[in-house]
Amino acid sequence: MSGLVWGVVWGLAAGVLIAIAALIGVWWERKFSGAIQMRIGPQELGPAGLLQTLADTVKLVLKEDIIPGRADVTVFRIAPLIVFAPIAMSLVVVPYAAGFAPLDTSVGILFFMAVPAVSVIGVMLAGWSSRNTYASIGGVRAAAQMISYELPRTLSVLPFVLLAGSMRPLDIVAAWQWWWVPLLAIGFVVYLISSVAELNRGPFDLPEAESELVAGYFADYSGIRWAIFMMAEYGGLLAAAVFGAALFFGPFSLLPGAAGVVLFVILSAVLATVMMWAKWTFPRMRPDQLMGVAWKVLTPMALVQLVLVGAVVPWL
Amino acid sequence: MSIESVVFAILAGVALAGGIVTVFARDVTRMVIGLAAFLLSIAGFFVYWKASFLGVVQLFVYVGGVLVLFVFAIMLVHRSTEGSPYLETRHDIASITVAGGLFIMVVTALKDFVHDPVAGAMVTGTDEVAAVLLGPMLTHFEMVGVMLLAVLVAVVIIVGGEER
Structure with a gap:
């Protein structure tokens, strides 16, 4: 019984966390991209334009929820939620402090990789139910891309299972050693790149591609349902950043107590910023290059990392 | 309840x-x-x-x-x-036969577990699964892996085997 209550509580907490992260993340991304493109970014509302996202949220909530005439109404309505819910779920297995993760499970690593895979179905259904060529192409592209990049992404975190001898994130955080950082450098690069690709963010935003597919699978969405897609994107960014910061950099082992949590938040923000930086710096990839990178570059890199760690483990 | x-x-x-x-x-x-x-x-x-x-x-x-x-x-x-x-399908009778046969097969295979709660209490934890899969069942595990590899190679040959 208490398990169910806690499940609801942590589910809501994850939703609120993503909402806050999206509010701050959108503002930060607009400021950051503005700096890259030598402009100012939002500046009218609040200090340094901080309230701009809040005002945009009010606008999005009040906007008419347009449903295309030929759309499959039921599927069109629930598709954003199928995209969002798994990403919120994946946040509960992340260790937020030494010895604390909302859902402490022995299959945490696998859970973090497997549950967001469900959101691919939401993306495809969104593209499909719109009955729109742009949206359909976006949906098919998203499915191909997300399936391909799941493989290197999962392989890139497997070295932790070898090193810590456990799939429980808390065990990995507890077993963390400083020399894991140089040892797992290749794995970290693979994790970062494939996470960006898994989120359909630039330079891997072919499913959305505003200049060729308008907005891809969510071209027909507006108002609050469009906002849920955006929240899912920023939620995924948040999840990739906090999970990467907690596992690859071991902030809780470097600094004890509350200082470790502060370091963890800073590291997560830095990782999220690096992922935004990539979006605003690199041009969009071609579809054939995209598949080539996943199968011919990232997957072999992840396998090399696995072999490397496999060679080190017996000497520990 | x-x-x-x-x-x-x-x-x-x-x-x-x-x-x-x-x-x-x-x-x-x-x-x-x-x-x-x-x-x-x-x-x-x-x-x-x-x-x-x-x-x-x-x-x-x-x-x-x-x-x-x-x-x-x-x-x-x-x-x-x-x-x-x-x-649409034109193989209704064949489908029903196969589905029914599969159902009977599964029921016969699982009958003992339902009646015997001790046999039903299988290994469930990740460690136990790993110990069984990489211990006594290692040969079966590897054979399934080799079979899946053969299937993958066959698919590549069937789908992409044409000369350009």
């Missing part, structure tokens, strides 16, 4: 409803949602029986992998604007 049995009833209801929708829906998107609900509730059953590893793998392989590839194939073969693809 304990909370556990309520959860079980919900899972069983979702699984049944998903299965019925998958078979009887006219629109292919509804079928996909039905199948997704069915596969998700199977993952729920694994978690319910404390086999969390199997539950997550079910989610990863079937919902995130097989189902998506399935939808992918339908989307590429049929234009999305058509709405419903051609899903």
Whole structure:
């Protein structure tokens, strides 16, 4: 019984966390991209334009929820939620402090990789139910891309299972050693790149591609349902950043107590910023290059990392 | 009625409803949602029986992998604007025979576990699964791996074997 209550509580907490992260993340991304493109970014509302996202949220909530005439109404309505819910779920297995993760499970690593895979179905259904060529192409592209990049992404975190001898994130955080950082450098690069690709963010935003597919699978969405897609994107960014910061950099082992949590938040923000930086710096990839990178570059890199760690483990 | 049995009833209801929708829906998107609900509730059953590893793998392989590839194939073969693809079958009797035979086979295989709760209490934790798979069952495990590799190579030869 208490398990169910806690499940609801942590589910809501994850939703609120993503909402806050999206509010701050959108503002930060607009400021950051503005700096890259030598402009100012939002500046009218609040200090340094901080309230701009809040005002945009009010606008999005009040906007008419347009449903295309030929759309499959039921599927069109629930598709954003199928995209969002798994990403919120994946946040509960992340260790937020030494010895604390909302859902402490022995299959945490696998859970973090497997549950967001469900959101691919939401993306495809969104593209499909719109009955729109742009949206359909976006949906098919998203499915191909997300399936391909799941493989290197999962392989890139497997070295932790070898090193810590456990799939429980808390065990990995507890077993963390400083020399894991140089040892797992290749794995970290693979994790970062494939996470960006898994989120359909630039330079891997072919499913959305505003200049060729308008907005891809969510071209027909507006108002609050469009906002849920955006929240899912920023939620995924948040999840990739906090999970990467907690596992690859071991902030809780470097600094004890509350200082470790502060370091963890800073590291997560830095990782999220690096992922935004990539979006605003690199041009969009071609579809054939995209598949080539996943199968011919990232997957072999992840396998090399696995072999490397496999060679080190017996000497520990 | 304990909370556990309520959860079980919900899972069983979702699984049944998903299965019925998958078979009887006219629109292919509804079928996909039905199948997704069915596969998700199977993952729920694994978690319910404390086999969390199997539950997550079910989610990863079937919902995130097989189902998506399935939808992918339908989307590429049929234009999305058509709405419903051609899903008629002329093999009703053969399908019923195969499905019935499979059902009888599964029931006969699982009969002993239902009657004998001790045999039903299988290994469930991740460590136990790993110890069994990489211990006494290692040969079977490797053989399945080799078989899957052979299947992959065969698919590549069949699909992409043509000379350009």
